[in-house]
Amino acid sequence: MLEAISPLHVIYATAALCAIMVAEAVYLLVAGRKDRRSTINRRMRLHQSKLTQEQVLIQLRKERGDGGRGSVLSLARLRDLRTQSGLTMPLPQFLAVTTGAAILAGIVAGWFGLPLRFALLAMLPTAIGFPVFVLRYLRKKRLKKFAVQLPEALELITRSLKAGHPVPVAIAMVAREMPDPIGTEFGMIADEVTYGSDLVTALNDMYRRVGHEDLPLFVTAVSIQSTTGGNLREILDGLANVIRDRGKLRRKVRSISTEGRMSAYILSALPVLLALAMTVVAPDMYGESMDEPLTWYLIGGTVGWLLLGNAVMFKMASFRF
Numbered sequence: 001m002l003e004a005i006s007p008l009h010v011i012y013a014t015a016a017l018c019a020i021m022v023a024e025a026v027y028l029l030v031a032g033r034k035d036r037r038s039t040i041n042r043r044m045r046l047h048q049s050k051l052t053q054e055q056v057l058i059q060l061r062k063e064r065g066d067g068g069r070g071s072v073l074s075l076a077r078l079r080d081l082r083t084q085s086g087l088t089m090p091l092p093q094f095l096a097v098t099t100g101a102a103i104l105a106g107i108v109a110g111w112f113g114l115p116l117r118f119a120l121l122a123m124l125p126t127a128i129g130f131p132v133f134v135l136r137y138l139r140k141k142r143l144k145k146f147a148v149q150l151p152e153a154l155e156l157i158t159r160s161l162k163a164g165h166p167v168p169v170a171i172a173m174v175a176r177e178m179p180d181p182i183g184t185e186f187g188m189i190a191d192e193v194t195y196g197s198d199l200v201t202a203l204n205d206m207y208r209r210v211g212h213e214d215l216p217l218f219v220t221a222v223s224i225q226s227t228t229g230g231n232l233r234e235i236l237d238g239l240a241n242v243i244r245d246r247g248k249l250r251r252k253v254r255s256i257s258t259e260g261r262m263s264a265y266i267l268s269a270l271p272v273l274l275a276l277a278m279t280v281v282a283p284d285m286y287g288e289s290m291d292e293p294l295t296w297y298l299i300g301g302t303v304g305w306l307l308l309g310n311a312v313m314f315k316m317a318s319f320r321f
C-alpha cells in the first residue's frame with residue numbers, strides 16, 4: 001500500500017502543510033501585536049493617537065458628516081444616507097470616485113463593442129445610481145450589526161445601573177467595552193455629555209446618525225426617566241428582551257421568504273449565464289447580430305423587464321413590521 005503513494009503526492013502534502021503553518025504564524029504574529037481593549041473601536045484608536053477627548057469628538061463628528069453643511073455636493077438625503085452608512089470618506093470625494101467608476105465601466109463597455117451612444121446613455125444612470133446603491137448597502141450592513149449589538153449594550157447599561165453607576169457612566173462603559181459601530185456611537189454620546197450637551201439631545205443625535213428603528217424606544221425610555229423618574233433598570237431590561245425577540249422574528253420571516261429571493265437571483269443569473277454559454281459554445285450565433293442597432297434596443301428592453309420582474313419579486317418577499 002505504501003508503494004502506491006507517489007513521492008510527488010508527499011511533496012504536495014508537505015508543501016500544503018508548510019503553507020498552512022506559515023499562514024497561521026503570520027496571523028498570530030499580526031494579531032498578537034494588537035491590544036484588543038485599546039483598539040476595540042475607532043474612538044479608542046483615535047484616543048491612542050495622542051488626541052484630546054475634544055479633538056476625538058470633533059474628528060468623529062466631522063467623519064460622520066456633523067461638522068457642517070457647506071459643500072455644494074452635500075445634498076440633504078444623500079448626506080444623511082452617507083452619515084447612516086458609517087462612511088468616513090468625504091461626500092465630494094466619494095461621489096468623484098463613484099462617478100469615475102461609472103465612466104470607466106462605460107469605457108470598458110465601449111471597448112468590448114457596445115455602441116458609443118449606448119455607452120454614454122448608460123453612464124448617466126450608473127453615475128447617479130451607483131453611489132446610492134453603495135451607501136444603501138453599507139447602511140444596511142451597518143444597521144444589521146448595530147441591531148445585534150443593541151440588546152447587548154442595553155444589558156451592559158442595566159448591569160452598570162445595578163452596580164449603582166449613573167446613566168452617563170453606564171453609557172461610557174458601553175463605549176469602552178463594545179466594538180464598532182455601537183462603541184463609537186455611544187462614545188460620542190459620552191463625550192457630548194461631558195462637554196455640556198443634554199443626554200436626551202445626544203441620544204436623539206445618535207438616532208439621526210444611525211437611523212435604527214429600535215433606537216427611539218431607548219431614547220424615549222431615558223427621556224421619560226429623566227423627566228418623571230422611574231426604574232430605568234427594569235425598563236431597559238425589558239426593552240433589551242423586546243428588541244432581541246423582534247430580531248428573532250425578523251430572522252425567522254427572512255428565512256421563510258428565502259425562496260422568493262432565491263428565485264429572483266436564479267432568474268436574474270440564468271439569462272446572463274445562458275448568453276455566456278452560447279457565446280463560448282457558438283460564437284457566431286449572436287456575433288452577426290451585434291452590429292444591428294435593433295439588437296441593443298431589444299437587449300435594453302429585456303434587461304428592463306428583467307429588473308422590473310426582480311423588483312416585484314423582491315417586493316413580494318420583503319416584509320416590514
